[in-house]
Amino acid sequence: MQELPGVGLVERARAVAPLIAREADEIERSRRLTPSVVAVLIENGLYRALLPQSLGGAEAPIETFMQMLEEIAKADASTAWCLGQCSVCAMIAAWLDPDTAQEIFNVAPGILAWGAIAHEARSVEGGYRVTARWDFASGSRQASWLGAHVRIVEADGTPRKNADGSPEVRTILFPVASATLHDVWQAIGLAGTGTDSYEVADLFIPERFTAFRDVPAALREPGPLYRIGTGATFSLGFAAVSLGVARATLDAAIALARAKHPSLAGTAMRDNQAVQGLIGRTEGDLRAAGAYLYATAHTMWRDLCATGEFSAAHRSAVRLAATWTIHQSAKVVDAAYHMAGATAVFRSQPFERRFRDMHAIAQQIQARDTHYEDVGKAILAGG
Missing domain, CATH: 1.20.140.10 (Butyryl-CoA Dehydrogenase, subunit A, domain 3)
Known part of the structure; x- marks a missing residue:
């Protein structure tokens, strides 16, 4: 019998919590989730809690997602924070065409992380070019892809506007190998999140690797x-x-x-x-x-x-x-x-x-x- 969406996520989180608790000291010391913790999160499908069912994700109800994070947080806050960050980032799949989403989320490890909105991407033929550095990329050290939320400018530097006159903002996505990660996360708490900065130089982003995140009219998935x-x-x-x-x-x-x-x-x-x-x-x-x-x-x-x-x-x-x-x-x-x-x-x-x-x-x-x-x-x- 096929498992219902979200069923078992909380139980799996509860089951892996003792391992995470044992690794918490090393997570704190190394300022990264340990390989064994990342592996058990992947093996149990926890990173895929909010990924659409059409891509093999759980597309879990919101309360299930919350309960999953609460169980992990009892064992280690940094692990829960990274899991929450990357799980929500995976929601971007609902705004992408299926082939692009498959390439990002169904090629191991299939983890996406991003930071705060900042900077611009310049429109060019077939996509955009960007040179920028962003902060606060929790979970970036486990990710295979990174994203950024950028304002779009035309080739001549003119800001592109929405119909209501507000700046057009897109989320751009690119392989982590295309970026330079800067180890800057020396913080009072959540030390293990590796919430570092990341930078790209004159990077070309094809149009299909961009999305109007959180714009209902641009959604490709019907789920609530x-x-x-x-x-x-x-x-x-x-x-x-x-x-x-x-x-x-x-x-x-x-x-x-x-x-x-x-x-x-x-x-x-x-x-x-x-x-x-x-x-x-x-x-x-x-x-x-x-x-x-x-x-x-x-x-x-x-x-x-x-x-x-x-x-x-x-x-x-x-x-x-x-x-x-x-x-x-x-x-x-x-x-x-x-x-x-x-x-x-x-x-x-x-x-x-x-x-x-x-x-x-x-x-x-x-x-x-x-x-x-x-x-x-x-x-x-x-x-």
Whole structure:
């Protein structure tokens, strides 16, 4: 019997988590996912969670994708971040012609990574030429292809405009061998993501290796997943990563409290009423954040499947839920870290890396405070 889309992804993520946890120290030290971790993610089809079924991907419902990332994040945040980044990048296949998508995603390892929007590509016969350097390419060290989001200019340098007067932006795709990667990711957290910079010089990009990412009218795939677009999917995925990190950190604090008898204290940590109360409140905060995030995703997905529309209201709801969940997860991690006392500062303990990883997540674009302003503006406007 053929497996249903997305079935088994969460279970497979849970099954490979112990191996990832064992590799976490080496991932941190080398600032790369280890070969064994990349191999097990590929073998279990986790990188293909959001790839269209027409290409052999899972095309998983959004909640399944989120749960998959949450399970991996409990073992190692860097692995979950890279998996989330590259999985969402694979959604670009829904905007490509089938032969091009096959060449990118069905030739091993079939992994795509990209960074932030920047720079221009000049229109030439048959495609575009570009010389540029981009940052923040999480997962690039495992990728076989790279992408970039660029503004298009004509041969004479005139910016190309959309019908509404906005700059035309395309996503260009090219083999990783065409680029130079710069090892620049020396960061407080998410050290293992290898979120490096990459550069190309006078590179020709054939027209078929470009796409109007996140433009519904340009879609070639009918599934509801691709109506959400990559931006909102990144937000939901990385919010789920933050929940996984928070869950693992709080669980570590609970385990410590059950066993620890602090020096100079009259009672065991588990018998301390202040600790008991803090654990109860923090557990409630984490469960509330998870319930809110998944309820928002569920409602959006239900409506999307019924109507085929990812509305402005859905976009605003996702942005608010994802931003708040990341911030709430950071508060949970902070509470667990402080609860652990001096134990938390040692690298041999399960706290300090997660503390750093969580605060690196909270600095990303998906957690910007300005999202609250955008949502508040929409609410005040009656949206």
